[in-house]
Amino acid sequence: MRSIVGNEILKTSFKWRSTIAFIAVAVVVPLVLIGVKMQGDAVVKGATRALGQDFLFFGNILNGYFVTALIMNSLWVHIPFLITLGAGDQLAGEATAGTYRILLIRPASRSRILFAKYLTTLLYTLAVVAFLVALAVGLGIAMFGTGVLLVQGKMLTVIPESEAPWRLVLACGLAAWGMWSVASLAFLLSSLVDNGIGPIIGTMAVIIVSYVVSAIPVDLFRAMRPYLFTSYLNIWQKAMEQPLPWGEIFHSGLVLGAFSIGFYLITWYIFVRKDILS
């Protein structure tokens, strides 16, 4: 089994499509950082406006942690898109290349091969998210130094400098967990079609429609919110709340995990029975 997983990872690593996500992150993160460097004050003012009248802010507000949290907002749409690029190609790509005809005539069961591909997808997702956060923190600290992490939510949360690092690590992990549900959906759509583009569009369509539905203040839509997996994708933000809402984190984590597993089980059911005509 290990060699099967190893080969799947190998196949994905060597595909040029897999590098798109990493190149995109490697280009966009520095660009954002440079942009913030130039307009830094405006960003900080925006965050502290409400309280700035009554309080004095010392210290280095515009620091590496702050910009990392800022950059992590790309997890709503941009990162999911990059994830679907890789995840959506896992199964559909084999159909396009015609390589199912050498893979699936072997004694290794389809379940095993599918699971190896799924693990590869999860690893790829984790790599993209981790790369995003690591690059943002690394370059951010290099350009802006460290300091207190100010998070603007319903209230302005202040996270001390000592806590900021592990909170960001936690946020990174939770973000990956959330992105795994996106990847699982793209993986499922990948088993249904023979081209790699369909799953990308399908997954992004689901995500965006879900966001829109969640945002419209209509009673029907409000009732749907708990059932849309996108409602729980804010799990990474909870790592930066004071105090840490472990209950909510746990709950969101469970729901996202259930969606991921659910998507995988449906994929399994389809894939094991599929007639390979490609």
Place this chain on the structure above:
Amino acid sequence: MSDEVVLQTFALGKRYGKRWAVSELDLTVRRGDVFGFLGPNGAGKSTTIRMILSLVTPTTGRIELFGKPLRQNRKEVLGRVGGLVERPDFYLYLSARRNLEIVAALRGGVSPRHLYETLEIVGLADRAEDPVKTFSHGMKQRLGIAQALLGPPEFIVLDEPTSGLDPQGIKEVRELVTRLSADRHMTIFLSSHLLHEIEQTATSMAIITGGKMVVQGGVRELLSDREVAVRFDARPFERAREVLAGLPFASGIRQNAESVEVCLPPDRIAEVNRLLVQLGLEVRSVVPKRSLEEYFLAITEGASEVSPSARRTRTN
């Protein structure tokens, strides 16, 4: 040719929507056979091969490999089988060796030495590290055969292995198939739409058209032009039968409601006709039934004069 049955299908069928791509297929391949599966394009050859190799689930019927049902024993039996389905597709961005390693891992791995040997058998050992996208079609076809040979398997299924090859390539594949059968004692199943190809390599064969099998048997028996089946409308039929039965060079005499059928050497037909007339029989017609080759050409060219009676299945 031994008696052990390597592949057997029982009333195998596959339906897509309303169309039956394959129906009522009963194939038997014995150990040591080079079995030619012959049929025009669209006859159902590839669908049958996909079912044998578990890419497609049959709608009806079942498949047994080495005497065991495929569905329940997939892992065990497919470990003894190698296959190449339609055109050879690989991970173009990986090397030939890498591609074979991926396939080998799915069989539980093979030794690097065996992998190298396989590449040597197909003549690609010197291109092992090159990415497959630099390969010509002929080389990809050879690599396709190489991945089918990993194991090594006892039974190989090849779907049109010479398609797209130049005459040199076709000759090489033909020689390879013969070598595999003679030297390595592999049982081989290959499909083709070219009769002369099957004629040259196969020991047993079956013809399929429109999803149904029309004939199955030993190549020599089926394609022999030493004899032709002739239908005599010579009355009275019983008398005709007696006369024919007395002829030393006649065989396979069959009487039905409208005629007496007999197998004769082609050059003796006129003589038999003359004999029947001289003995006072009323010979209304003498119709040589089409030999297998003519029949096959007729179906591949979509000719409409194929007689329904020729569609019956004859097994060995």
